[in-house]
Amino acid sequence: MTKGRVDDNFLFEMEDIEFGERRFVEVAIGLPVEKTFYYEIPSGFGERLRLGSRVLVPFRGRKVTGYAIAFPPDLADYPKADVPKPILDVLDERPLFDDRMLAFYRWISRYYLYPLGHVIKGGLPPGINLESQRLLSTTPKGRAFLESGKLTQEELKILRSIADHGKIAFEKAAKRFPHWRIYSLKEAGLIQVDLGLKDVRIKPKREKVVKYREQGTEGGHLSPKGKEVLAFIREVGEISHKSLCAEFKGASRIVKRLEEKGLVSIELREVYRDPLSHLMTGEDLRPELTPKQVKALETIDKGIDSLRFSPFLLYGITGSGKTEIYLRAIERVVEMGREAIVLVPEISLTPQLIGQFLKRFGRRVATLHSGLSKGERYDEWRRIRDGNADIAVGARSAIFAPFERLGMIIVDEEHETSYKQEEKLRYNGRDLAVVRAKLCDAVLILGSATPSLEMYHNAVADKFHLLKLDERIERKPLPAVEIVDMRKERVRGAILSEKLRKALAKNLAAGRQSLLFLNRRGFANFIQCPDCGFVFKCPNCSVSLTYHHRGKKLICHYCNYTIMVPDLCPNCQGYRIRSFGIGTEGVEDEVRKIFPGTTVDRMDRDTTRGRRSHQRILKKVRSGETDILVGTQMIAKGHDFPNVTLVGVICADLSLNLPDFRSSERTFQLLTQVAGRAGRGMNPGKVIIQTFNPNHYSVQMARDQDFAKFYCEESRFREELRYPPFSRLINFRIEGTSQKRSIKAAEEMGEWRRRLLRERPYRTGIEILGPSPAPLVKLKGKYRYQMLIKGKRANSLHRFAQELAEKTKKRWVGRGINLSIDVDPISVM
Ligand code: ADP
Ligand code: ZN
Numbered sequence: 001m002t003k004g005r006v007d008d009n010f011l012f013e014m015e016d017i018e019f020g021e022r023r024f025v026e027v028a029i030g031l032p033v034e035k036t037f038y039y040e041i042p043s044g045f046g047e048r049l050r051l052g053s054r055v056l057v058p059f060r061g062r063k064v065t066g067y068a069i070a071f072p073p074d075l076a077d078y079p080k081a082d083v084p085k086p087i088l089d090v091l092d093e094r095p096l097f098d099d100r101m102l103a104f105y106r107w108i109s110r111y112y113l114y115p116l117g118h119v120i121k122g123g124l125p126p127g128i129n130l131e132s133q134r135l136l137s138t139t140p141k142g143r144a145f146l147e148s149g150k151l152t153q154e155e156l157k158i159l160r161s162i163a164d165h166g167k168i169a170f171e172k173a174a175k176r177f178p179h180w181r182i183y184s185l186k187e188a189g190l191i192q193v194d195l196g197l198k199d200v201r202i203k204p205k206r207e208k209v210v211k212y213r214e215q216g217t218e219g220g221h222l223s224p225k226g227k228e229v230l231a232f233i234r235e236v237g238e239i240s241h242k243s244l245c246a247e248f249k250g251a252s253r254i255v256k257r258l259e260e261k262g263l264v265s266i267e268l269r270e271v272y273r274d275p276l277s278h279l280m281t282g283e284d285l286r287p288e289l290t291p292k293q294v295k296a297l298e299t300i301d302k303g304i305d306s307l308r309f310s311p312f313l314l315y316g317i318t319g320s321g322k323t324e325i326y327l328r329a330i331e332r333v334v335e336m337g338r339e340a341i342v343l344v345p346e347i348s349l350t351p352q353l354i355g356q357f358l359k360r361f362g363r364r365v366a367t368l369h370s371g372l373s374k375g376e377r378y379d380e381w382r383r384i385r386d387g388n389a390d391i392a393v394g395a396r397s398a399i400f401a402p403f404e405r406l407g408m409i410i411v412d413e414e415h416e417t418s419y420k421q422e423e424k425l426r427y428n429g430r431d432l433a434v435v436r437a438k439l440c441d442a443v444l445i446l447g448s449a450t451p452s453l454e455m456y457h458n459a460v461a462d463k464f465h466l467l468k469l470d471e472r473i474e475r476k477p478l479p480a481v482e483i484v485d486m487r488k489e490r491v492r493g494a495i496l497s498e499k500l501r502k503a504l505a506k507n508l509a510a511g512r513q514s515l516l517f518l519n520r521r522g523f524a525n526f527i528q529c530p531d532c533g534f535v536f537k538c539p540n541c542s543v544s545l546t547y548h549h550r551g552k553k554l555i556c557h558y559c560n561y562t563i564m565v566p567d568l569c570p571n572c573q574g575y576r577i578r579s580f581g582i583g584t585e586g587v588e589d590e591v592r593k594i595f596p597g598t599t600v601d602r603m604d605r606d607t608t609r610g611r612r613s614h615q616r617i618l619k620k621v622r623s624g625e626t627d628i629l630v631g632t633q634m635i636a637k638g639h640d641f642p643n644v645t646l647v648g649v650i651c652a653d654l655s656l657n658l659p660d661f662r663s664s665e666r667t668f669q670l671l672t673q674v675a676g677r678a679g680r681g682m683n684p685g686k687v688i689i690q691t692f693n694p695n696h697y698s699v700q701m702a703r704d705q706d707f708a709k710f711y712c713e714e715s716r717f718r719e720e721l722r723y724p725p726f727s728r729l730i731n732f733r734i735e736g737t738s739q740k741r742s743i744k745a746a747e748e749m750g751e752w753r754r755r756l757l758r759e760r761p762y763r764t765g766i767e768i769l770g771p772s773p774a775p776l777v778k779l780k781g782k783y784r785y786q787m788l789i790k791g792k793r794a795n796s797l798h799r800f801a802q803e804l805a806e807k808t809k810k811r812w813v814g815r816g817i818n819l820s821i822d823v824d825p826i827s828v829m
Contacts, residue, residue, distance in 0.1 A: 024084055025049065027057055027066035028117035034806075036116060038072060040086040049087075052095025052102065056088040063088060067120045069102060096124060098404055104436055111798070113805055113821050114425050122425050123400035125381040126374055134170035135194050136182070138163045142190035155185065162191055206268045208241035210255055213265055229254050233264055241266065284359035289328070293321055296467045300329050303443045303465075304336070304407070311434065313414075313459045314447040316469030317705065318676025319476060319640075322447045323353060325469075326410050327360050329445065330391060334364070338407025338442075339390040343429050345416035347371055347395050351615060352640060353412065357393050368394035368401060396421060396429030399436060406440040409433045414446035414455055415669055420826040428824060430455075449676060449707075450669040453718065456711055457725040479647070479678040479685030481703040485694045486651075487533055495590045500648045500688045504591075507646040508598060508627060512683065514646040516591065516630045517674045518584050519655045526657045527554065529569035529577045533692025535657045536563070542721055544659045546775040557659060557828065558788055560772030587650055588630045595628070603631035636674040645685045647678040652691035652699055659775050660827055661723045664698045668710050671702035722767065724824070728794050730801045731822040732787045732808070733774065738816060739783040745817045746771040746785035749808050753787070756803060765792035766800055774828070782818075786828065798823075 028036045039057050041049055049055065049068060057066045097105070097120070105123060109116040138146070142159055145151060151159065158177045162168055170193065173182060185191045212234045222230065229248050233239060245251045258264045289297065296314065303310030316322045330340045344353055347369040357365050366380040366389035383389040385402045392401035396419050399409075411419070411430050419429040430446065437444035446455055446464070459466040472478065484497045496504070507514050525547040528535050536545040538556035545554035545563070552565045569577045584604045591600050603617045614634075620626045621641055629635060655667040671689060678685025691699055701710040719726045732749065736742035750771045757766065767790040774784035789804075791797025801821065808819050822828075 022049075022071045024072050025055070025068050025087065026070040026072055027055060027087070028069050028115075028120060029057070029059055029064055029066040030117045030121035031059070031064060032115055032118055034115055036069065037066075038084040039066075040084045042086045045087065045090055048090045048093060050095050051099075052097045053093075054091035054096065056091055058085050058088060065091065065121075067096075067117060069116070096128075097402065100404075100439055101402065104432075104439055107435055107439075108425070108427060108432065112425060112427055112823050113798070113802060119425060125378045128378065135167045136162050136170055136173055136191055137167045137194065139189055139192050142185070145190055154181065158182065158185060159190060167194075209238055209267050209269045210241055210244055211238040211265045211267060213263060223254075225250070226254050226257060230258055230263055233258075284356075286360070287324060289324065290321065290473065292469050292471060293325055293328075296325055296469065297328055299465065299467060300325070300443065300445065301332060304329065304332050308441050309438045309444070311437065311444040311458075311464045312446070312467055313451060313455055313464045314445055314467045314469070315451050315456075315459075315707070316447065316449060316467075317472065317478070318449045318673065319472040320449075320469035321473045322412070322469065323356055326412070326445065326447070327356065329443070330361070330408060330410070333407040333443070334361070334390055336407065338405045339403040340392070340408040340410065341398055341401050341403070341406065341433075342391065342393045343396060343398055343409070343411045343419065343433060344393065345395070345413050345418045347393075351618075354393055357391065361391055364389055365391045365393055366401070368392055368398040370395065370397070396427075396432075399429045399432045406436070406442050408443045408445070409437045410445045410447065412447050414448045415450055415452040417826050422827075426820070426822045426825075428826070431824065450672045451707070453665055453711065453714060454725045456707075457715070460711075477684055478705055479675055479687045481675055481687040481689065481705075483694045483699060483703055484688060484690045486690050486692050487531070493530055495587055495650065496594065496648075497688075497690050500690065501594060503646055503686065503688055504595065504628070504648070508595060510645075512645045513621065513624070513626065513641065513643045514628045514648065515635055515641075515644055515674070515677055516587055516628060516648045516650060517632075517636060517670075518587055518630070518650040519633055519652075519670055525549075526659070527565060527577060528653070528657070528692070529572060529574050531574035531576060532569060532572040533653065534569050534571035534577075535653075541661070541769065542717070543661055544657045544663070546659045548773070548777065555773060557770075557772050557775045557786065558661075559769045584630050584632060591628055591630065598627040599625060600628045600630065601626045603629060603634050605632070608634065633670060636670055636677065641677065643683075644677055645683050647674055647685065647687045649674060649687070649689040649691075652689050653693055656691075656693055656696060656698065661718070661721070662826075664696070664714055664717070667696075667698040668702050668707075668714075671699065672705060672707075675702065675705070722790060722792075727767075727790045727792055728797055729825055730789045730791075730797060731825040731828050732789065732801075732804065733820045733822065734771070734785045734808075734812075734817060735782045735820065736817040737782055741816055742783040742785055745808070745812045746787070748811065749787060749804065752807050753789075753804055756800065764796070766790070766797060788825075788828065 022041055024038050025041055026036050027039050037057075037059070039055070051068050051070065053068050055066050055068055056063055059066075101123075105116060105119050108114070109119045112119075138159065143163065146156070146159055146163060158173070158181060161176070162173065170182070182191070186193060210233055225248070229244075229251060232247070233244070241252075241255070244255065248254070255264060255266065259266055300312060303312065314322055314325065326342065330342070333340050342357065347354065347367065354367065366383050368377060368380055372380065380389070381402065384392055390403075392398050392403070394401070411433050414430050421427050421429075433444060433446070436442070451459075455464065458464045482499070484499050486497065489497050504514055526535055526544050527547045536554050537543065538545055538559065538561050540561055541556055541558040543556060543558055545556055545561070547565070548555055553562055554565055555562045566577070568575055584602055585606075588600055588602045591598075601617055601620060603614075607617065608614050617629070621629055621644075624643060649671060652667060652671060655670055656663055658666065660666070675687040678687050689699060689703070693699060697710065697713045701707075701713070718724065723729075734742055734746045734749065736745065753768055757768070768787060769790070770787040771785050772787075774786050777784055789797065789801060791800070801823075805819065805821055813819060
C-alpha cells in the first residue's frame with residue numbers, strides 16, 4: 001500500500017477498507033504507557049477483528065491485552081525501526097465498546113492525563129482481561145541434578161517442588177521460597193522461565209437444569225417419591241437442580257435415577273448471578289405526584305422528548321420527593337426504547353433507594369458496584385450489554401455501563417465526595433455523567449438538597465436548567481435547629497453539652513430514637529484553643545494550617561507557609577491550646593455512661609467492616625431496637641428513619657477546620673443532610689449543633705436551611721481567592737519511600753514549573769502553590785509532597801500540566817518516585 005496507489009485507484013482503495021482487508025490496527029494497551037501502538041493484522045484475523053475488541057499483542061517481551069481503537073489507513077511511511085509486529089490473537093468476536101464509548105474513553109484519557117488503555121481497562125468489569133505471567137519449569141540439566149544431588153538441601157527442595165508441579169507460576173513459587181534462590185537456580189541453568197497466560201477471565205456461571213423428557217419410557221418401578229418428583233417436573237417443564245432439591249428432600253438421588261431411565265435430562269445452562277434478590281421485597285406504592293413534582297417532571301419530559309443533551313439540576317430539600325421524579329423520568333425514557341444510568345453515592349448505604357428501583361422496574365435493573373463479587377459484576381455488565389437490562393443503578397463506576405442507546409443519566413446526591421475515585425484514574429463520576437450525557441444526547445438530572453458550588457454555578461450561569469422542590473412531602477416541617485456555643489459551657493471539654501444531654505433524656509423518655517453525629521472525615525490534625533475555639537489559618541490561602549507533630553510546626557499544605565506552635569492562644573491568651581482528639585468510640589462510651597440501660601449502637605468505619613454489617617445496623621434502627629445511634633458521616637446520608645426525632649452534632653468544627661478550601665461547603669452540606677434525618681415520620685424533629693464557631697455562615701445557614709444565601713457567601717470567598725468554580729485545580733503529588741529523594745523530586749518539579757511559566761506563551765492565568773508537604777506527609781510508608789496548579793482556563797492549564805507531568809515522569813518514574821496527578825481534586829490530603 002503506497003500513497004501512489006491511493007491516488008491512482010482511489011475507488012479500489014475504498015473497497016479494500018469496506019471489506020475489512022486491513023493490514024494494521026492501532027492498539028491501546030492496558031498498561032501504564034502513554035502512547036498507543038500499531039500492530040499488523042495477520043491474514044485470517046482480518047474478518048474477526050473489529051474495533052472495540054480486545055487483542056493479544058506482544059509488548060516489551062510480554063504478551064498483553066490491548067484494545068483495537070482504530071484502523072490506520074496507511075502505514076507506508078512508518079519508520080523502519082518500528083515495523084509493526086503482528087497481533088497474536090483476537091479475544092472478542094463481539095466488540096466490548098462502540099464508537100461513542102471510545103469517544104468517551106478518549107475524552108477521559110485527555111482530561112485526566114491518564115493512559116487510554118488504562119482508562120478502557122478501568123471501564124470494563126474487573127477480571128475480564130487476560131494477563132501474562134512467568135512460569136517456572138525444570139531444564140534437562142536441572143532434572144539431571146535432581147538425580148545427582150550436587151545441591152544444598154534448600155536448592156534441592158525448590159528444584160523438586162518445581163519438577164513436581166511441571167510448571168508453576170513464579171509468584172506462587174516466590175511465596176514459598178526466596179526470590180534470589182529461584183533466580184540463582186535459573187542462572188545455573190537448572191530451571192527456565194517462560195511466559196504463559198494467566199487465565200483470570202471470569203466465566204459465565206452455569207447451573208444444572210432438570211428438564212422433562214416427553215419420549216422417556218414411562219413407568220417401571222418408581223418409588224412414590226420418584227413419581228411425585230417426576231409429576232412435578234412434568235408440570236413445570238424444567239427447573240433448576242438447586243430449586244428442585246430445595247423443594248424435595250433427597251431430590252438429588254431421585255433425579256439421578258430418573259435421568260438413568262431417560263425420563264428427565266440434566267443440562268448445564270448459563271445463568272446470571274443474582275445479587276439483588278434480597279432487596280426485591282415489598283410492593284411498589286407509586287404515589288400520586290404532588291403539584292411540585294408534576295411541574296418539575298413536565299420540564300424534564302420536554303428534555304426527554306427533544307432527544308438532545310438536556311441537563312437539569314434538581315435542587316430539592318431533604319424529603320421533597322426527588323426519588324419519585326427519578327422513577328417517573330426513567331419510565332418515560334425506557335418506554336421510548338432508551339436506557340438509563342442512575343448513580344448513587346454508596347450502594348451499601350442506599351438499599352432503600354435501590355429497593356425502590358427494583359420494585360418499579362423489576363429485573364430490568366442491573367447494579368454495578370464494588371460490593372459485588374467479580375462474577376456478579378461481570379454478569380450484571382453482560383446483562384446490560386446483551387440488552388437484558390435497561391437501567392443500571394450503581395456507584396461511580398456505573399457511569400461506564402455499556403449501554404448503546406443511553407437516554408438518561410441521574411446522579412443522586414450529586415455533591416457527594418464519594419463520586420470521586422481517589423486512586424489510579426482519579427475521575428469524578430458526576431462530572432463524567434455530564435460528559436457522557438453530552439456525547440449521547442441524553443438527559444442529565446443532578447439531584448441534591450445541598451448542590452455543589454460547581455454545579456449550582458452552572459445553573460446560575462444558565463448552563464443547567466434549575467428545578468426546585470422547596471417543600472417536604474405532605475408539608476412535613478423541617479426540623480428546628482438549635483446551635484450550642486461550646487465556649488460558654490460550664491464544664492469545659494465535655495463531649496455532650498447540657499442542652500444536648502437534656503434533649504437526649506427527654507427523647508429517650510418519650511420512647512423515640514436519636515442520632516449523634518461526629519464527622520471524622522480525613523485525619524489531618526489541627527490545633528484548637530478549647531477556651532475560645534481559635535484555629536490557625538493560612539494568611540494566603542485561608543485554609544486551616546495542619547499540625548505536624550515532628551518539630552511542632554503548623555504548615556499550610558497549599559503554599560507551604562509555616563509557623564511554630566505558640567504556647568499561648570493568639571486570640572484569648574489561653575494556655576491550653578492543643579490538638580483536637582475525639583472519636584465516635586469516645587462518644588459511645590460517654591453516652592453509655594450518662595444513660596445506662598439504653599441500647600446504644602455505633603456506625604463508623606470500624607463497625608462496618610463485615611459484609612452486610614451496614615444493613616444489620618440500619619435494620620436495628622428501623623426496627624426500633626436502637627435508642628441512640630452514634631456515627632460518622634455514614635449516618636448523615638439518605639436514610640429515612642421515621643422514629644428518629646433528635647439529631648445531635650457533636651462538633652461542627654471538625655469539618656469546618658479541615659485543611660481544605662471546601663471546608664465551609666462540606667460543613668454546610670453535612671449539617672443540612674444530617675438535620676434532614678430528623679422528623680421524617682409523624683413527629684417533628686429537633687437538631688442540636690454543638691460548635692465553637694456559632695457565628696460561622698456555614699453553621700448559621702445550615703440552621704436556616706438556606707442554600708441560596710450560603711451560595712452567595714461562599715462564592716464571594718471562592719472568587720476572591722480564585723478557587724473553583726472560579727478556577728480549576730490540578731494537584732501533582734510526588735510519593736516515594738525515601739524522604740530525601742521525594743523532597744528532591746518535589747523541588748525539581750518546582751524548578752521546572754518556574755522555567756515553564758517563564759517560557760510558555762500559554763502561561764497566563766496559571767498560578768502555582770507549593771511544592772509543600774501533604775497534610776499526611778507520611779502515609780503507608782511513603783513520603784508525600786504536592787504542588788497545586790490553579791488555572792482560569794482548562795485548556796492552558798491542561799497543556800501546562802501535561803508538559804510538567806512528562807518532564808517529571810521521564811526523570812523520576814522508575815527511580816523510586818511515583819507521580820500521581822489529580823485533576824479537579826476533591827481533597828488534597
Ligand atoms: P428526597 O430524596 O427528596 O429526600 P424522598 O424521595 O426520599 O425525598 O421522599 C421522601 C418520602 O416521600 C419517601 O418516603 C417517598 O416515598 C415519599 N413520597 C415521594 N413522593 C410522594 C408523593 N407524591 N406522595 C406521597 N409520598 C411521596
Ligand atoms: Zn497557604
